[in-house]
Amino acid sequence: MVKDGPMPNNYTLAAMLSVSSNLASINHGEQIHTIAIKLGEASSVSVSNALINMYAKAGSINCARKVFILIQHRRDSVSWTSMIMALAQHGFGEEALQLFENMLGLEITPNHITYVGVLSACTHVGLVEKGRIYFKMMKDVHDIEPTSSHCPCMIDLFGRAGLLAEAQDFIKIMPIEPDVIAWGSLLASCKIHKNVELAAIAAEKILSIEPDNSGAYSALGNVYLACGKWEEAVKIRKWMKDRQVKKEQGISWLQIKSEVHIFGTGDALHPHRDAIYETMAKIWEEIKKMGFVPDTSSVIHDVDLELKEQILKHHSENLPLPLR
Numbered sequence: 001m002v003k004d005g006p007m008p009n010n011y012t013l014a015a016m017l018s019v020s021s022n023l024a025s026i027n028h029g030e031q032i033h034t035i036a037i038k039l040g041e042a043s044s045v046s047v048s049n050a051l052i053n054m055y056a057k058a059g060s061i062n063c064a065r066k067v068f069i070l071i072q073h074r075r076d077s078v079s080w081t082s083m084i085m086a087l088a089q090h091g092f093g094e095e096a097l098q099l100f101e102n103m104l105g106l107e108i109t110p111n112h113i114t115y116v117g118v119l120s121a122c123t124h125v126g127l128v129e130k131g132r133i134y135f136k137m138m139k140d141v142h143d144i145e146p147t148s149s150h151c152p153c154m155i156d157l158f159g160r161a162g163l164l165a166e167a168q169d170f171i172k173i174m175p176i177e178p179d180v181i182a183w184g185s186l187l188a189s190c191k192i193h194k195n196v197e198l199a200a201i202a203a204e205k206i207l208s209i210e211p212d213n214s215g216a217y218s219a220l221g222n223v224y225l226a227c228g229k230w231e232e233a234v235k236i237r238k239w240m241k242d243r244q245v246k247k248e249q250g251i252s253w254l255q256i257k258s259e260v261h262i263f264g265t266g267d268a269l270h271p272h273r274d275a276i277y278e279t280m281a282k283i284w285e286e287i288k289k290m291g292f293v294p295d296t297s298s299v300i301h302d303v304d305l306e307l308k309e310q311i312l313k314h315h316s317e318n319l320p321l322p323l324r
Contacts, residue, residue, distance in 0.1 A: 007039060008035070008039070008041075009041070010036075010041045010044035010046050010047050011046065013032060013035065013036050013039075013041055013044075013047050013050070014044075014046045014047050014049070014050040016032050017029060017032050017033075017047070017050035017051060017053070017054045018050055018053070018054075020032060020054050020058075021050070021053050021054040021057045021058075022057075026054075026055070026058035026059070026060060029051075029054040029055065029058060033051060036051075043070070043071065043074070045071060045074050045075070045076055045078075045079065048067050048068075048070070048071045048074075048079065049076075049078045049079050049082050051063075051064075051067045052064045052067050052068055052079070052082040052083055052086060053082050053085075053086070055067065055086075056082070056085070056086030056089060056090070059090075061086060061087070061090045061092070064082075064083065064086045065083075068082075068083045075108075076108075077103075077108050077109060077110065077111060077114070080099065080100075080103045080108060080110075080114065081110065081111060081113050081114040081117065083099060084096045084099050084100055084103075084114060084117040084118065084121070085113065085114075085116070085117035085120075087099065087117075087121065088117040088118070088120040088121040088124065089117075089120070091124050092121075092124075093120075093121040093122065093123075093124035093125030093127070094121075094125055096117060096118070096120075096121035097118065097121050097122070097125070097127070097130070100114070100117075100118050100121075109142065110142060110144075111144070112138075112144050112147060112149070112150070113149075115134065115135075115138045115142075115144060115150060116149045116150060116153065118134050119131055119134060119135065119150060119153035119154065119157065120153055122134065122153075122157055123153060123156050123157045123160060126160065126161055128157060128158065128161050128163065131153075131154065131157045135150070135154055138150070145175070146174065146175055146176065147176065148176055148179055148181065148182070151170075151174045151175075151176060151178075151182055152181045152182050152184075152185045154167075154170055154174075155167045155170055155171060155182055155185040155186055155189075156185045156188070156189065158170060158189075159185060159186055159188070159189025159190075159192070159193075160189060160192065162193050164186070164189060164190065164193060164195055164198055167185075167186050167189060168186065168198065168201075171183070171186065178205070179209065180206050180209050180210055180213065183202045183203075183205045183206045183209075184202075184206060184215070184216070184219070186198065186202045187199055187202035187203055187206065187216065187219050187220070187223075188219065190202060190223050191219065191222055191223045191226055194223070194226055194227045195223075196223055196224065196227050196229065196232075199219075199220055199223040200220065203216045203217070203219065203220040211243075212243075212245050213245075214240065214245050214246060214247040217236050217237075217239065217240045217245060217247075218236075218247055220236055221233045221236035221237065224236065
């Protein structure tokens with residue numbers, strides 16, 4: 001289109017950036033950013049908002065910040081919301097909340113997506129009381145009804161803080177029917193705080209909605225493992241087998257220039273497997289010298305500690321590290 005057809009306008013560029021965001025491809029996004037600069041469209045609010053979103057999803061939070069700063073006098077509610085969401089997703093909870101307060105100070109009205117970012121930020125920072133205040137403000141001040149995006153944030157907020165009973169009570173009174181995500185948030189917190197009884201309830205609720213949800217079985221099994229209940233964890237695996245519930249293999253991927261590398265746990269098919277495993281072993285030893293202690297409690301295999309560490313070391317999320 002750029003070579004032979006009409007020049008893209010700000011709407012076209014924003015749409016192209018949205019596609020790059022969904023692919024989490026920073027290389028493609030940067031190329032579109034360069035085109036936008038050459039065409040004089042980089043300062044467009046719609047393009048800038050798309051750039052913030054693209055850089056955030058690609059993991060480049062500093063680039064997202066720079067774009068946000070450059071449009072200081074042209075920001076709309078989407079600009080503020082995009083940046084708040086980006087900061088919350090990357091763990092900069094306090095900065096996200098400060099940005100939200102600045103937004104309110106300028107009398108810019110937040111929308112339902114803004115509040116997802118705000119409540120997520122409260123969760124990351126552990127600000128339970130602020131989370132309560134903002135959740136109430138959402139309805140009372142801005143007339144935004146809580147949705148299936150907001151309620152799990154509150155469950156997660158209470159759960160991470162160890163307020164599991166309050167998280168359960170919230171599920172009972174929340175204005176919408178609790179779904180898999182809501183119960184999944186509670187189940188995840190049960191592992192952190194080793195609450196077997198509540199984990200079983202949450203898993204049962206998930207399976208009543210989605211009987212073939214392998215994640216619920218795995219999460220409940222991990223809670224049992226974290227609590228040292230090996231027999232119960234093995235039973236979970238047996239139930240999955242008896243009910244023919246298959247756990248999908250987790251994969252991770254990494255893009256280097258134009259090549260995408262895909263990894264699975266214990267991957268034996270990657271063409272650079274030997275070099276990756278050798279480098280991963282060196283990284284593993286170095287971080288252990290620095291004080292890292294592998295958490296082997298979630299490894300269900302009845303094997304010795306050394307082999308459990310091997311399983312963790314070759315997890316799909318770790319294998320891309322040597323290529324970075």
